[in-house]
């Protein structure tokens with residue numbers, strides 16, 4: 001029986017570890033030719049090695065699949081170009097790219113250095129741009145189009161210790177929507193061709209990156225995330241565009257698309273600050289940051305648990 005991605009040529013960044021590796025192994029097992037792109041670095045960006053990408057290629061070939069390794073830094077334009085052109089030169093097309101490479105430099109914003117900011121924006125946001133840009137240029141020339149899959153995070157809504165990561169992940173959402181819009185406009189002009197999709201996944205999985213996640217969040221494993229990426233890479237999902245999907249263990253969810261929810265218009269053509277002060281609380285209201293709601297709920301749960309434990313301690 002043909003595999004779910006039989007004959008597709010797919011490039012996956014960050015494919016040497018965690019979610020990228022699980023996606024590469026699953027795609028190859030479903031018949032895709034997989035370009036394993038990974039710089040092979042430690043979490044702090046040090047000690048790049050080609051061994052990490054090579055090891056995943058060896059795993060795939062030993063299992064009877066087809067794979068190639070590129071051990072470059074995805075924040076470099078020439079590496080994005082090389083990944084896409086190697087797929088085309090070796091296998092004839094690039095049918096999908098999945099951007100999973102990532103790093104972390106955790107600091108509260110008021111303590112964050114410029115280097116810590118730049119390093120995270122480079123690997124995540126620019127590392128998506130270098131791939132999206134070259135993949136889209138190639139896919140628009142292919143009759144069969146292609147699928148682009150980014151990796152964001154629920155942290156795009158905000159983060160106390162990872163403002164750099166949160167900003168990069170928000171940027172990836174916007175970049176993915178821009179790519180989806182561009183793809184849709186190409187398809188409109190081309191009567192439905194070439195079919196190109198761009199979507200992103202907000203995963204939650206136990207990997208080296210999530211080792212330090214606080215609180216007892218329920219987490220699946222990297223292999224639970226891979227099927228969602230494979231679905232988005234398939235022809236069956238090519239009509240889906242600009243979406244964000246959570247994938248965590250058995251749980252998959254779709255995020256809303258933000259829209260204006262209440263408006264107000266100046267009574268005399270232009271608002272004064274005083275008029276805004278008087279009108280805004282009633283007419284627009286203030287939307288609560290969803291993360292603050294979650295944090296409040298979590299703290300209430302922790303306090304209730306503590307009170308229960310204390311009460312049990314007193315009773316014994």
Ligand SMILES: NC(=O)c1ccc[n+]([C@@H]2O[C@H](COP(=O)([O-])OP(=O)(O)OC[C@H]3O[C@@H](n4cnc5c(N)ncnc54)[C@H](O)[C@@H]3O)[C@@H](O)[C@H]2O)c1
Pocket residue numbers: 013014015016017018019020037038039040041042052072073074075099100101102103123127151152153154202203204205206207208209210222
């Ligand atoms: N694990 C989670 O719970 C979680 C949650 C939200 C988002 N994510 C996102 O999912 C993606 C994968 O995360 P993971 O947990 O599998 O991480 P991971 O650390 O296990 O793997 C990341 C891989 O990226 C590679 N990499 C780092 N810098 C690179 C560079 N400049 N060029 C090429 N490769 C580079 C590393 O060598 C590593 O193999 C990341 O984008 C991450 O932000 C993960």
